[in-house]
Amino acid sequence: MALRREYVRLLSTKIVDELIKQEMIEVPEGLDLADQLFQVMDEEMTLEDKINDEVRVLLNQYQDQMRQSGASYQEMFKLIKNKLVKERKLVL
Numbered sequence: 001m002a003l004r005r006e007y008v009r010l011l012s013t014k015i016v017d018e019l020i021k022q023e024m025i026e027v028p029e030g031l032d033l034a035d036q037l038f039q040v041m042d043e044e045m046t047l048e049d050k051i052n053d054e055v056r057v058l059l060n061q062y063q064d065q066m067r068q069s070g071a072s073y074q075e076m077f078k079l080i081k082n083k084l085v086k087e088r089k090l091v092l
Contacts, residue, residue, distance in 0.1 A: 008045060012038040048092045055080045 003011075016034040019025045027033045055077055059066070066076060085092060 003045060005042060005045075008041050009034075009038050012041055047090065051081060051084055051090070051092070054084065 013034040016025075016027070016037060020027060025033075058080055059073065059076060065071075066073065084090075
C-alpha cells in the first residue's frame with residue numbers, strides 16, 4: 001500500500017525532530033533537513049511506479065510479437081520487472 005505524500009512529509013518531519021530531541025544529530029541553522037529527507041523518501045516511494053511505467057513501455061513495443069507467440073502480458077510484466085530490479089540492484 002502506497003503512502004500519501006502528506007504522510008511521508010509528516011513522517012520525515014517527525015524523524016528529524018526525534019533525532020534532534022534525542023541529540024543524535026545536530027542540524028545547522030537554516031538547513032531544512034526534514035525537507036531533504038522528504039525528497040529522498042518521496043523518490044523511493046515513486047521508484048516502483050517508475051519501473052512499472054518503464055516495463056509497460058517495453059511491453060507495448062513488443063505487443064505484436066507477444067500476441068503471435070501467445071505470451072501472457074501479466075507473466076511478461078513480472079519477468080521484465082524482476083529482471084530490471086535485479087539488474088539495477090533495486091529494493092522495492
